[in-house]
Amino acid sequence: MSKKRSRRTWGLKILFAASEAHPLIKTGGLADVAGSLPAALRNLGHDVRLVLPAYPQALERLGEVETLATFEVVNAPEPVRLLGGRIAKSGVPVYLVDSPPYFQRAGNPYTSPNGADWQDNADRFALFCRAVVQLATDRLGLGWKPDLVHANDWQTGLIAPLLSFEPQRPATLFTIHNIAYQGVFDHAAFNRLQLPTPLWSMNGLEFHHHFSFIKGGIAFSDIISTVSPTYAQEVQTPEYGYGLEGLLHHRADRFVGVLNGIDYEVWNPNTDPLIEHPFDLDHLAKRRQNTRALQEEFGLPPDEDTLLFGYVGRLVDQKGVDLILQIIPGLMERTRIQIVMLGTGDLWLEQHLDEMAERYPDRVGVYIGYDEGRAHRIEAGCDAFLMPSRFEPCGLNQLYSLRYGALPVVRRTGGLADTVVDTHPETLANGTATGFVFDDPNASSLWSAVDRAALLYRERPEEWGKVMKNGMRQDFSWNRSAEHYVELYRRAIANPMPNPLVMG
Ligand code: ADP
Ligand code: GLC
Numbered sequence: 001m002s003k004k005r006s007r008r009t010w011g012l013k014i015l016f017a018a019s020e021a022h023p024l025i026k027t028g029g030l031a032d033v034a035g036s037l038p039a040a041l042r043n044l045g046h047d048v049r050l051v052l053p054a055y056p057q058a059l060e061r062l063g064e065v066e067t068l069a070t071f072e073v074v075n076a077p078e079p080v081r082l083l084g085g086r087i088a089k090s091g092v093p094v095y096l097v098d099s100p101p102y103f104q105r106a107g108n109p110y111t112s113p114n115g116a117d118w119q120d121n122a123d124r125f126a127l128f129c130r131a132v133v134q135l136a137t138d139r140l141g142l143g144w145k146p147d148l149v150h151a152n153d154w155q156t157g158l159i160a161p162l163l164s165f166e167p168q169r170p171a172t173l174f175t176i177h178n179i180a181y182q183g184v185f186d187h188a189a190f191n192r193l194q195l196p197t198p199l200w201s202m203n204g205l206e207f208h209h210h211f212s213f214i215k216g217g218i219a220f221s222d223i224i225s226t227v228s229p230t231y232a233q234e235v236q237t238p239e240y241g242y243g244l245e246g247l248l249h250h251r252a253d254r255f256v257g258v259l260n261g262i263d264y265e266v267w268n269p270n271t272d273p274l275i276e277h278p279f280d281l282d283h284l285a286k287r288r289q290n291t292r293a294l295q296e297e298f299g300l301p302p303d304e305d306t307l308l309f310g311y312v313g314r315l316v317d318q319k320g321v322d323l324i325l326q327i328i329p330g331l332m333e334r335t336r337i338q339i340v341m342l343g344t345g346d347l348w349l350e351q352h353l354d355e356m357a358e359r360y361p362d363r364v365g366v367y368i369g370y371d372e373g374r375a376h377r378i379e380a381g382c383d384a385f386l387m388p389s390r391f392e393p394c395g396l397n398q399l400y401s402l403r404y405g406a407l408p409v410v411r412r413t414g415g416l417a418d419t420v421v422d423t424h425p426e427t428l429a430n431g432t433a434t435g436f437v438f439d440d441p442n443a444s445s446l447w448s449a450v451d452r453a454a455l456l457y458r459e460r461p462e463e464w465g466k467v468m469k470n471g472m473r474q475d476f477s478w479n480r481s482a483e484h485y486v487e488l489y490r491r492a493i494a495n496p497m498p499n500p501l502v503m504g
Helices: 002-007 029-043 056-062 121-136 159-163 187-192 213-220 229-234 245-250 285-297 321-332 347-359 372-381 397-404 414-419 425-429 443-459 461-473 479-494
Strands: 013-017 047-053 066-071 080-086 093-098 148-152 171-176 210-212 223-226 255-257 307-315 337-345 364-368 384-387 407-411 436-438
Touching: 013 029, 013 121, 029 047, 029 148, 029 479, 047 121, 056 080, 056 093, 080 121, 093 121, 121 148, 121 159, 121 187, 148 159, 148 479, 159 171, 159 213, 171 213, 171 479, 187 210, 210 213, 213 245, 223 229, 223 479, 229 255, 229 414, 285 307, 285 337, 285 372, 307 321, 307 347, 307 372, 307 443, 321 337, 321 347, 321 443, 337 347, 337 372, 347 364, 372 397, 384 397, 384 443, 397 407, 397 414, 397 461, 407 414, 407 443, 407 461, 425 461, 436 443, 443 461
Parallel strands: 013 047, 013 148, 047 093, 148 171, 171 223, 223 255, 307 337, 307 384, 337 364, 384 407, 407 436
Antiparallel strands: 066 080, 080 093
């Protein structure tokens, strides 16, 4: 395989820029996408290279790296180094932008260990964007110039605006993974960063007298995408657009929703090294053993006959965790129901979860923290997976749940609406039902969906088994979506977006 690879003729040259990528560094779904989409694109024959900041975790996990260039970046506290390595498993080449004063820190890419945003995030990610621009224009002398830069989320939002000043610029595609995070700073930050003055304009980075990174990605890129068709529609409305609905609507002819795929090697219940009892569609009895192991891991009595709900995710308003908290006391009035929850995030939610676990020690299991193994074991062991998100650009956990035979209970929004089919007589009869879907972002709607799930589980176990199998048979691998991105790359290359500053 690897010998063949060196003689292979590649299709497009793509530089994929992101602030996190599995397995190097991860706080959420962006990392899963930045880890798996480049690999899928390489399998389609494209020369895709990943570029990330050189966080300590990324350096440690990448292993061997070489210094490819040392260069000056405007405003950087010291010369920046470009390091090169390769992700062992996928073979994807990786560049790390190494600026120790900015990236060699404890904590995560965006926050200090106590959870507060780094005060200099604008400076840190502006440096990253500037380094990517130098790499993408081959000013670092590597002899490789991408046809297109695929940038992701606000941390990469300055790449397209900065490239717009380059005479021979590569094409650009900007993916919005979550429009609620925008990278908005004050005018003083714009000045401090010494960005080209024409960018301070209504058609540029100015956003209600502030300076917006994400607006740069949206206004200057040749194509904009987001991670599900439904979210692409939603963000063009005031309810979901966080003030950017007008601009997105204006750019609708270049704005597309492409559903994320998942990595079917990392998330395969039959080969997953993080679960105790591998299983597949034909060996579902083994799945039950994972349920028992999960109960034990969370300190709950291993009751065979319990309906076990699960939750994994960031503990933030978006995810509707508070709705779960509201229904727990009612659920606990019923017998044979347990719930396990894994997450980290807002302090008040963490505390509430802990309180629930204390109040119902035999029924509610909580782990506050980030733990990849537990996330896999929850998918493999719980019967139903709760995702009552207020909004959800795509959502990956419901896709993992489908693959692992946990029935997702989701709100009809974004990617959840695009991937889970509600269970009712018609979808049961035609074999399309895969989970439970509810409409309103409140506790009573969630309650009625959970109630329907409990009823099916208790009263019609054979039907439950069928829904589970329908879900496990779905194909959410990257193949189709990666091809869609290639089409968009070609479209971006063929139709450059006129410079919005010149258009006036
Ligand atoms: P988001 O990107 O909004 O956080 P997604 O559903 O797209 O939501 O992706 C979340 C990813 O992060 C999944 O891979 C999930 O398993 C993982 N994850 C979230 N919280 C935790 C946690 N506390 N421990 C382990 N994995 C987590
Ligand atoms: C974001 C979204 C999530 C999506 C992920 C990957 O973090 O919140 O819905 O699945 O990005 O695109």
